[in-house]
Amino acid sequence: MNRVIEQDDVSTLVMNTQCPFCSVQCKMQVIEERSAGKRPAYTVIPTPNAASEGRLCIKGMNAYQHALTGERLLHPMMKQDGQFVRITWEEAYSLIEQKFTALQGQYGNDAIGVYGGGSLTNESAYLLGKFARIALRSKYIDYNGRFCMSAAASAGNKAFGIDRGLTNQLADIERAECIVLAGTNIAECQPTLMPYFTRAKEKGAYIIAIDPRETGTTRAADLHLRVKPGMDASLANGMLKVLLEEGLIDESFVQQRTKGFGELKAHLEGLNLEEIAELTGVPVKLIRQAAIAYGKASTGMVFTARGVEQQTDGYMAVRNFLNLVLLTGKIGKPGCGYGAVTGQGNGQGGREHGQKADQLPGYRLIENPEDRAYVADVWGIDPGELPGKGVSAYEMMEKVHEQEIRALFVMGSNPIVSNPNANFVEEGLRKLDFLVVADMLMSETAQLADLILPATAYLENEGTLTNLEGRVLLRQSSRPAPGEAKHDWQILCDVAEKLGRGQYFSFESAESIFDELRLASRGGIADYYGITYDRLRREEGVYWPCPAPDHPGAKRLFESSFAHEDGRAELIAVQNHLPKEQVSAEYPLYLTTGRVLTHYLTGVQTRKSHSLAARDVESFMEIHPRTAKKHRIEDATLVKVESVRGSIFVRCRLSNDIREDTVFVPMHWGDTQNVNKITNQALDPTCRMPGFKVCAVRVSPLVVEAAIGHLAK
Numbered sequence: 001m002n003r004v005i006e007q008d009d010v011s012t013l014v015m016n017t018q019c020p021f022c023s024v025q026c027k028m029q030v031i032e033e034r035s036a037g038k039r040p041a042y043t044v045i046p047t048p049n050a051a052s053e054g055r056l057c058i059k060g061m062n063a064y065q066h067a068l069t070g071e072r073l074l075h076p077m078m079k080q081d082g083q084f085v086r087i088t089w090e091e092a093y094s095l096i097e098q099k100f101t102a103l104q105g106q107y108g109n110d111a112i113g114v115y116g117g118g119s120l121t122n123e124s125a126y127l128l129g130k131f132a133r134i135a136l137r138s139k140y141i142d143y144n145g146r147f148c149m150s151a152a153a154s155a156g157n158k159a160f161g162i163d164r165g166l167t168n169q170l171a172d173i174e175r176a177e178c179i180v181l182a183g184t185n186i187a188e189c190q191p192t193l194m195p196y197f198t199r200a201k202e203k204g205a206y207i208i209a210i211d212p213r214e215t216g217t218t219r220a221a222d223l224h225l226r227v228k229p230g231m232d233a234s235l236a237n238g239m240l241k242v243l244l245e246e247g248l249i250d251e252s253f254v255q256q257r258t259k260g261f262g263e264l265k266a267h268l269e270g271l272n273l274e275e276i277a278e279l280t281g282v283p284v285k286l287i288r289q290a291a292i293a294y295g296k297a298s299t300g301m302v303f304t305a306r307g308v309e310q311q312t313d314g315y316m317a318v319r320n321f322l323n324l325v326l327l328t329g330k331i332g333k334p335g336c337g338y339g340a341v342t343g344q345g346n347g348q349g350g351r352e353h354g355q356k357a358d359q360l361p362g363y364r365l366i367e368n369p370e371d372r373a374y375v376a377d378v379w380g381i382d383p384g385e386l387p388g389k390g391v392s393a394y395e396m397m398e399k400v401h402e403q404e405i406r407a408l409f410v411m412g413s414n415p416i417v418s419n420p421n422a423n424f425v426e427e428g429l430r431k432l433d434f435l436v437v438a439d440m441l442m443s444e445t446a447q448l449a450d451l452i453l454p455a456t457a458y459l460e461n462e463g464t465l466t467n468l469e470g471r472v473l474l475r476q477s478s479r480p481a482p483g484e485a486k487h488d489w490q491i492l493c494d495v496a497e498k499l500g501r502g503q504y505f506s507f508e509s510a511e512s513i514f515d516e517l518r519l520a521s522r523g524g525i526a527d528y529y530g531i532t533y534d535r536l537r538r539e540e541g542v543y544w545p546c547p548a549p550d551h552p553g554a555k556r557l558f559e560s561s562f563a564h565e566d567g568r569a570e571l572i573a574v575q576n577h578l579p580k581e582q583v584s585a586e587y588p589l590y591l592t593t594g595r596v597l598t599h600y601l602t603g604v605q606t607r608k609s610h611s612l613a614a615r616d617v618e619s620f621m622e623i624h625p626r627t628a629k630k631h632r633i634e635d636a637t638l639v640k641v642e643s644v645r646g647s648i649f650v651r652c653r654l655s656n657d658i659r660e661d662t663v664f665v666p667m668h669w670g671d672t673q674n675v676n677k678i679t680n681q682a683l684d685p686t687c688r689m690p691g692f693k694v695c696a697v698r699v700s701p702l703v704v705e706a707a708i709g710h711l712a713k
Contacts (some may be wrong), residue, residue, distance in 0.1 A: 027046070112405070116411050152340030159570050169469060179208070414601075649672045
């Protein structure tokens with residue numbers, strides 16, 4: 001628990017909390033010392049938990065800075081004549097009630113959309129889904145986690161019958177003899193996990209990294225496959241073909257515990273390794289080397305992340321890496337498994353309990369009559385009152401642009417920066433009749449809002465989050481809310497009350513919401529029923545599914561069967577095909593995006609941390625020196641990067657660590673540096689993930705552009 005120590009005119013507040021950023025969810029203490037006449041001093045101490053083992057990265061060490069910044073939103077604010085003016089909470093709620101009621105009266109219930117975030121607690125994520133469907137009675141809800149995990153989630157559900165980030169435990173990593181890291185830069189995105197892989201290497205593990213760039217993660221690997229952007233599924237096909245040719249299939253496992261092998265085998269036999277090498281940019285020799293290393297290892301794990309998943313064939317690409325796991329039988333036993341390396345702090349829990357357009361709590365489906373009936377009973381309504389399935393996050397932006405959605409309620413998200421084709425998204429948001437944003441800081445989206453509601457930060461807001469393992473953790477609250485800020489769940493309850501639906505939102509604490517979530521998830525795929533706050537305090541985390549209070553939680557899935565009715569996993573044949581957007585004479589380079597160590601998501605929080613912002617003040621474009629020379633670009637100069645959708649301006653960094661046909665720009669900045677102004681809005685047909693990781697661009701030195709503009713005048 002938090003405690004205050006008074007000694008020699010110094011007041012010390014010890015706050016027990018956990019990092020608000022990535023999916024590891026590292027625990028820590030933030031110690032605040034106050035003495036007369038001096039500014040508060042802060043010390044951050046990592047504390048052990050089973051995931052991070054007492055480590056913190058630079059983001060976690062400095063996370064308190066954005067929570068305590070003087071730039072926090074402290075009062076409700078309404079836009080008046082283009083400027084924000086302070087109003088009371090009652091005025092804010094009355095404005096929402098007036099606008100929402102009028103718009104729904106004119107255009108129907110679905111005229112209001114709800115857009116959430118993958119960093120919200122389980123309690124707030126659950127309540128946001130309930131709020132959309134019960135308070136607003138709208139089908140339109142989705143969240144930025146669609147851009148994080150949807151490809152891996154849909155692939156896991158289809159192949160295994162269940163989607164949990166990691167099918168086993170992090171502790172299993174050092175038991176693996178071979179590890180495949182596909183499209184994941186753990187060294188920068190989840191750095192506190194790297195010691196697991198270091199220990200595995202010390203024990204003899206062979207690590208294969210698949211990435212178009214050289215990164216901290218690929219440098220730690222034994223083999224780096226520098227794949228062309230968007231060609232991961234084809235590379236997996238090459239590895240599968242080698243496994244088949246070399247007799248490295250676990251035939252007993254495949255026969256007893258999978259289905260679909262005949263079709264997959266026929267497909268692989270018809271493939272040509274030389275053609276795959278040409279498609280992927282990875283030599284046959286290296287494809288064979290990787291496949292044989294993984295196939296011959298007695299234990300092994302495969303991890304995927306956004307590099308594989310944020311593609312227009314992300315679902316099928318992940319399915320092919322799951323084929324790799326299943327054909328070798330490397331799942332359901334120590335040192336074996338699959339992991340989707342979740343990006344956001346609660347990307348896992350956020351989609352399990354109702355923020356996703358097609359889901360109800362516990363991973364129930366909103367179009368399944370039995371699921372609707374069960375959740376409706378928990379909520380005390382008739383199943384017929386529940387709306388149907390909405391659309392994915394980017395498709396919501398299309399509905400906004402078409403003015404089918406006339407008002408939007410955004411909570412803990414920054415869609416104007418995180419969505420692809422961001423100029424189109426901004427145009428749509430400007431068309432809205434009413435935009436409400438609930439957040440702790442002024443984001444690019446909040447700047448466009450008609451109404452801003454100040455929400456609490458991680459130091460102030462108690463709740464549970466589910467890390468990349470599927471381990472539910474309790475984050476304690478440590479400080480009172482600043483100014484007039486309210487917990488996001490309190491805001492939802494208050495608005496529901498104002499809309500005349502308060503009887504369904506009579507919660508007094510995060511724990512009371514969690515108790516209803518437990519019941520709503522009971523019997524579902526993501527069953528939290530056996531998890532309680534008391535257990536979380538005692539055990540420091542419990543894995544789901546956990547169907548009963550005396551159940552230990554499922555630490556390793558699929559030991560004896562998969563979650564399909566017949567107990568078998570599904571194999572699938574994945575075709576080789578090119579990304580939807582190809583390079584051309586006009587746009588000759590591939591653009592890929594990602595993260596840097598010091599920043600998180602759209603940078604709203606980390607850019608408010610002086611320690612983090614000072615390390616990476618601006619965005620950049622990484623480009624190979626030979627490519628830069630061809631395009632008359634010099635190191636550290638400003639460049640223009642263009643696609644068919646728009647352009648951005650960033651500083652150039654020459655690097656031998658990237659393919660010559662590819663440039664890289666991180667995703668943490670807005671405005672003229674917002675890389676999503678140029679990324680591809682094309683969606684995966686299955687999971688509706690946009691193709692962030694591959695689009696065609698051209699680059700040019702900004703000085704030349706300026707000179708041409710001057711001459712034209």
